[in-house]
């Protein structure tokens with residue numbers, strides 16, 4: 001398939017927008033991506049023609065909505081190559097997925113003195129829920145460190161694992177450093193000791209082809225809004241065996257079989273984990289985004305983004321006076337840096353006035369900033385519609401920032 005970034009850009013209405021009278025350069029895709037017209041139209045079409053609560057009614061609209069929702073589940077199943085559609089749970093996003101799992105898994109399997117392993121480069125969404133669980137259960141959170149290039153010190157993992165380790169939870173791609181972690185090695189090592197692994201795929205799913213059966217991860221989570229879909233929708237994938245044995249993390253409508261005041265029995269998978277009226281419009285919009293990615297081709301997207309990443313990294317480096325954070329050989333779509341002597345926030349404000357959207361701050365990964373003893377970085381994160389002209393505008397902006405503050 002021919003990947004033509006200029007054609008792709010036409011699919012995203014917001015890219016025509018002017019910010020302070022300058023064409024928008026959107027380089028904050030790690031926070032959220034823009035939406036193609038097909039996704040916006042699908043959501044609009046659904047509300048205007050099919051809207052009805054799913055799984056409840058016998059009437060036409062409810063049946064239509066249910067059918068589309070379950071089709072969306074199958075689309076997600078295909079996209080990550082899950083074995084069964086009922087291994088796909090719709091949640092509110094990565095944060096919702098990890099919190100739900102931490103509660104459910106923790107209730108059943110984590111007891112006083114047990115241990116959970118995460119890494120030093122996790123997003124707060126993959127730290128705080130485990131910390132809360134550890135506090136509740138008097139368990140211990142253990143941290144696998146990374147080195148100054150931003151690579152995990154994987155050789156230390158074996159020593160961190162003990163017979164008390166109940167789960168390892170690790171990000172596939174760091175949202176603050178861009179490192180692509182060797183998750184397959186971690187999964188294989190953990191499985192040798194019968195330890196399940198959760199992969200936070202929030203920054204991977206939109207860039208890298210994912211096959212959960214090949215990875216053999218026990219859980220995989222991601223968000224719709226970071227992959228060109230709507231907000232408020234995300235996925236918790238779990239292997240059937242785990243999901244069958246885990247208790248629900250929310251109670252309410254749809255997740256039950258029989259309810260009496262004495263006892264409630266739960267519905268089958270996946271409904272056991274989808275209490276209440278789910279974000280079915282979000283799920284349908286997300287499926288449309290997945291179709292968009294499939295039609296564009298994840299390998300073509302990956303190749304294009306690698307080219308832009310290389311171009312941007314090189315051009316930022318030759319400006320000079322820039323410190324990069326995260327210089328692993330294996331990186332995806334994220335460049336974190338500081339302009340020496342200039343606060344990231346000041347730089348971000350000036351870039352904004354030039355119509356350039358970048359992220360400044362800690363990127364919800366404060367331990368990464370603590371590692372480098374800094375209070376934040378400028379983060380450029382690339383999406384499939386970014387082109388070399390976006391990078392050129394960014395570099396011009398940074399040169400201007402340097403001039404202004406010199």
Ligand code: PMP
Pocket residue numbers: 030031093094095096123125126171173174175200202203223364
């Ligand atoms: N994990 C990672 C690696 C992320 O980058 C993010 C979003 N920045 C999250 C988790 C949380 O995602 P959400 O806010 O969509 O729940």
